Amino acid sequence: MAKRQPWSELGGLADPARFTAPLQVAKADGARLCGLLRTMLVIRHTEDQIGRLVVEGLARTPCHLGIGQEAVAVGVATRLRATDRVFGNHRSHSHFLALGGTPASLIAEVLGKATGASRGMGGSMHLFGREFGFHGSVPIVGATIPIAVGAGLAAKLDGGDSVAVAFFGDGATEEGVFHESMNLAVVQGLPVLFVCENNLFSSHLDIDLRQPSDRIGRYAEAHRMRSLTVDGNDLLAVESATTALVDAARRGEGPALLEAVTYRFRGHVGPNEDIDVGVHRRMEDVEAWRHRCPIRRLQDGLVAAGVLSADDLASMEKDVLAGIAEAVANARRAAYPDPSALHQLVYAGQR
Amino acid sequence: MNKPSATAGREISYGEAIREGFIHLLSRHREVFTIGQGLWSPWYVGNSMTDLDKLFGKERVIDTPVSELACTGAAVGAALCGYRPVVIHPRMDFMVLAADQIVNQAAKWHHMLGGQATVPVTVRAIINRGGEQGAQHSQALHGWFAHIPGLRVVMPASVADARDLLIASVLCDDPVMYIDDRWLYERRAVLPPVVERPLATEGPRVLRPGKDITLVGASYSTWLCEQAAEMLAAEDIDAEVIDVRVLNPFEPAAILASVSRTGRLCVVDGGWRNAGWAAEVIASVTEALDAGALKAAPRRITLPDAPAPTSKALEQGYYPEARHVAEAARAMLASRRIAS
Numbered sequence: 001m002a003k004r005q006p007w008s009e010l011g012g013l014a015d016p017a018r019f020t021a022p023l024q025v026a027k028a029d030g031a032r033l034c035g036l037l038r039t040m041l042v043i044r045h046t047e048d049q050i051g052r053l054v055v056e057g058l059a060r061t062p063c064h065l066g067i068g069q070e071a072v073a074v075g076v077a078t079r080l081r082a083t084d085r086v087f088g089n090h091r092s093h094s095h096f097l098a099l100g101g102t103p104a105s106l107i108a109e110v111l112g113k114a115t116g117a118s119r120g121m122g123g124s125m126h127l128f129g130r131e132f133g134f135h136g137s138v139p140i141v142g143a144t145i146p147i148a149v150g151a152g153l154a155a156k157l158d159g160g161d162s163v164a165v166a167f168f169g170d171g172a173t174e175e176g177v178f179h180e181s182m183n184l185a186v187v188q189g190l191p192v193l194f195v196c197e198n199n200l201f202s203s204h205l206d207i208d209l210r211q212p213s214d215r216i217g218r219y220a221e222a223h224r225m226r227s228l229t230v231d232g233n234d235l236l237a238v239e240s241a242t243t244a245l246v247d248a249a250r251r252g253e254g255p256a257l258l259e260a261v262t263y264r265f266r267g268h269v270g271p272n273e274d275i276d277v278g279v280h281r282r283m284e285d286v287e288a289w290r291h292r293c294p295i296r297r298l299q300d301g302l303v304a305a306g307v308l309s310a311d312d313l314a315s316m317e318k319d320v321l322a323g324i325a326e327a328v329a330n331a332r333r334a335a336y337p338d339p340s341a342l343h344q345l346v347y348a349g350q351r
Numbered sequence: 352m353n354k355p356s357a358t359a360g361r362e363i364s365y366g367e368a369i370r371e372g373f374i375h376l377l378s379r380h381r382e383v384f385t386i387g388q389g390l391w392s393p394w395y396v397g398n399s400m401t402d403l404d405k406l407f408g409k410e411r412v413i414d415t416p417v418s419e420l421a422c423t424g425a426a427v428g429a430a431l432c433g434y435r436p437v438v439i440h441p442r443m444d445f446m447v448l449a450a451d452q453i454v455n456q457a458a459k460w461h462h463m464l465g466g467q468a469t470v471p472v473t474v475r476a477i478i479n480r481g482g483e484q485g486a487q488h489s490q491a492l493h494g495w496f497a498h499i500p501g502l503r504v505v506m507p508a509s510v511a512d513a514r515d516l517l518i519a520s521v522l523c524d525d526p527v528m529y530i531d532d533r534w535l536y537e538r539r540a541v542l543p544p545v546v547e548r549p550l551a552t553e554g555p556r557v558l559r560p561g562k563d564i565t566l567v568g569a570s571y572s573t574w575l576c577e578q579a580a581e582m583l584a585a586e587d588i589d590a591e592v593i594d595v596r597v598l599n600p601f602e603p604a605a606i607l608a609s610v611s612r613t614g615r616l617c618v619v620d621g622g623w624r625n626a627g628w629a630a631e632v633i634a635s636v637t638e639a640l641d642a643g644a645l646k647a648a649p650r651r652i653t654l655p656d657a658p659a660p661t662s663k664a665l666e667q668g669y670y671p672e673a674r675h676v677a678e679a680a681r682a683m684l685a686s687r688r689i690a691s
Contacts, residue, residue, distance in 0.1 A: 085432060119465025128464040135431055136464055140455050146421040147456065150428020150436075157384070157410070157434065164428070177451075180421030187416060337465075345462045346500050347600070348469045348524040349551070 009215035010229070013261040014200060016288035019231045022300030030307030034316075036078065036235060037302060040070040040295050041320045043094045046103040049324050050093070050110055050124070051271030058332075059110050061123030062139070064091040068233075068265035071294035072197050073098035075238025076165065076258070079246045080133060085151040086165040087144035088137030090125050091197075091264075095167050100132030104327035113334035120337040121345060142168060142175035145194065149181045152190030152255065161250040163191040171202035173216050182223040182255070191249035193242070194220075194257045197232060203268040206280040220257035232260030233294040263289040359544070365513045366536035369399035372517035373437075375545050377407045380435065383521055384411040386426055387439030387475075388419075395441040396477065397536050423449035423474065427457050427526075430472035435521050443476040443530070444490045457526035458501035473520045478532040478570070478621070480659060483666060489659035491621040493569070494628035496528050497598040503527040503550060504598040508573035509558075510540035512596060519550035532571045532621070554597050555605040561591035564615040564680050567606055567632055569595040572619040572652075572671065579676035588684060598628060603635040610636050614646035615683050619676055624653040647683040652676055 012018040025033055047067050053059035066073075073094035080086065080099065088095040096106055101117060109116025110124045118128045125139040135151065138144055148166035155162045172178055173196060185192045196216045200207045207214045220227030226248060228241040238260055245256035265286060267274025275283045302308040308316075358371060376383045389395020391404050391414040404412040415422045419440065426438035440446035446453075453474055460468045480489035497504045503525050507513045513531060520527035527550065558573070559580050566576035573594040580590040591609050595601075610616045616636055620629035629651035637649060652671045660666050 087428075116465075118463065118467070121465040122463045126463045128467050130467065136460060136468060138456065138459075140451055143424070143451055143456055146424025146452065147428035147431065149421065150425035150430070151432050152428075153425055154429040154432035154434055157429075177420045177424065180416070180418035181424070183416055184418055184421045184425060188413075341465075345466045347503070347551070348461050348466070348471075 009213045010261055013229065013231055014214055016263065016285070016292045019234065020291045021297070022304050023234060023236055023297050025301040025305040025307065027305050027307060030302060030305060033298065033302060034308060036074050037295070037298050038316055038320065039074050039098055040298065041317060042103060043070045043073065043097045044295060045320055045324050046097060046106060047093055049328060050107065051266070053110065054270050061110060061112065061125065062269050063110060063124045064269050065266045065271065066091045066094045066264060068289065068293065069197055069199060069262045070094055071235040071238055072195070072232045072260040072262055073167070075235045076195055076242045078239050079242040080165065081162065082131065082133045083162045084133050084165060085135045085148070085155070085162070086133050086167070087135055087148045087151070088127065088167050089141070089144060089169065089172070090137070090139035091169065092127055092137035092167065093124070095137070096127045096129060096134055099129065099134045101127070101129045101134060102327070103324050104330055107327045108331040108334050111331050112336060113331055114337045115331070115334040119341070121341060142172040142177045144168070145172065145178050145181045146184070149185045149190060149192055152185060152192035153188060155191050156188070163193055163246055163249045165193045165195060167195045167197065169202070170196060170198040170200065170207055170216055173219060174210060179219065182219065182225060182257070185255040186223050186225050189252070189254045191252070192255040193245055193249060194255065196257065196259045198259055198261045199264045201264070201281065204277045204279070209279060216259045217257060225255055225257055227257035227259065229259040229261065232262030233292050233297065235294060235298050263292070265290060360541065362539045362541050363510065364398070364536060365510045365538045366398040368510045368514040368542060369517055369531060370401060370403070371542070372514040373400060373403055374406070375518055376521050377403065377411060380522070382433060383435045383437065384413065385437045385439060386413040386415060386422055387441070388415055388417060389441050390414045390439060396439060397533060399531070419445055419448040420452060423452040424456070426472045427452050427470055430470045431460070431468055435471045435473070437473040437475055437521055439475045441477050442479050442488060443492055444487045446474070446476050447492070453496070453502065453526070453528070454499055458499045461525070462501055469524045470526045471524045472526050474526065474528045476528055476530045478530060481534065481666070481670065483661045483663060484659070485661035486658035493530055493598055494622045494626070497601070497628055497631070499599070501526065502599060504530065505550070505596060506530045506570035506598060507596065508535065508568070508570050508594050510538050511542050514542060515545065515548065516553065516596065518545060519548055519553060522547060523550040530570065534571045535574065538574070554602040555593050555595045557591060557605060557609065558594050559590070559592040561589040561613070563589045563613055564617060564683060565591045565593060565606065565609040565613045566617050566619065566676060566680065567593045567595060568619040569598060569628070570621065572621045575619050575671060575673045575676050578673035579680060582673065582677040583680055588680060590680060595632070601631065601635065603632070603639070606632065606636050607639055610640065611644060614644060616645070616649040617676065617679050617683060618649070618651045619671060620651060620653045621671070622654060623656050624651065625656050627653055629653050650679050650683060652679055
């Protein structure tokens, strides 16, 4: 396994040989963590299923899978409320599901069906679920970052304690709007959590070849903004960092950046591993990162703490898979949007 | 803040009318706020927003860092969360930096999220040109934005529309680009009390009836058409003037009806010629007319297809003037006289 470049500021956080041990789970927290494990399994298997639908040719919309990154979405979501406003990006199946979206509505959307999260008008890259706080995702890199700042401005004008959250990747930090947005949020003192899922790659290019440092947190320092950089494959680390940053934002202490270092097991788009696309990305890297799998580490921790048995795990997984199978069957049968939607939805109405 | 406007019954300028629109909106609609560069400064937006920050507070009249894209995105985000923000771009040229949020985001979210999200943001773009300001301080890019489904584009020409179309834009549930032109700021009129009207029912309007030729404009070019019609009337040419007002979604019915009667169409556009807005008006009308309904080939008067020059010598003649419109109209009528 190739280590990160010697200059890596992230150091061990970007080294898949590190942080592979089971999570240290408190038994008292076991039941709650079993629920989060289940959500991570739902994300993993739903995305795996979507990958198979792409192979089958049934899903044609570009599908960007976040397999391997589940702990970031789930860890952040545990500290959010339905009244918070969360925005995603091209790789947002995990955010949608972690906040409360169902595999049924996600899979139907990916297949372009009227029963989908966006009524069949969005596909994988345009998801929506206002009732659980997911206010939209788009694939233009960085585009939802200022939108989340606007949601933070709305929260400030509302006068409550809700927060806005933008999920984005390390590639988005190379867009100018990321910096404009951080600055605006700081100057206005807005309750915004910027969550960078630093998976060390843009679509195809290693962060080594794109930035002089692999540590995204440095940008927060430049903008005089609070930030934490954590192992994004450690659910508990993500949760605890989110707690600190979101609680401060709710108290009116302004925006923050959470950098969660992680890795995607699949390629930029579609189900393949894309080992031949990234300039540095090799199969050994992917294999090495599989040892730092966020789901396995949580599972092992729950087993070691005596919370879950191997049988419990098998039964949970079987149940999750059955639910996804049913979602797929329903999505296959569901209707496509009415052709009238093409024109009727261009404008909201008559006002 | 609900007290009657101090300008009631008094003649006011186009710029003051915009300010009246803001006062109405900020007084009556708590969900309205404004954000943009220069909103606390007297020199960015003429007299169109003077002292609004003092009247309504700096939390609702927000002056910003030099970040067109993030500020427009923030307005889009607040609109998604129930507010009706107006993001102000004191020069349309600089607004190009915000194109992603206008074109890819605001105009698309309602459609691509299945109608579940609305983006009631108003993007106010100011055309500010002439005076040797040059290529990046002069552009009128309405034609670009009128191309985008989902983005309503309005251009007030009259003092009343400066106020009333602003109000209609902000109260509309769709993203609207409201474009005002500094060359109109000194037009004056006495305005009636505000009546809130839905933007969706607004569209082209006949400003002056006539039987010989149809002159079509938007914003400042409408004013040119009005002035040209006056010149032509002195020569016994009866021009009908139509102010398009709403460029997108475009409803050509009034223009079609007019050209069906006059048989002649001249479109005046403050933008460029190639793939421009004037071409769209001519195409929309002519493709719906019977062959042979026209008595003269349609004409368009536009900017030349060149960036705005700075040098006085080149700038003279760059912008269309009323006399050019009148000349075109005379030529179109002359061709009929020859034919008959």
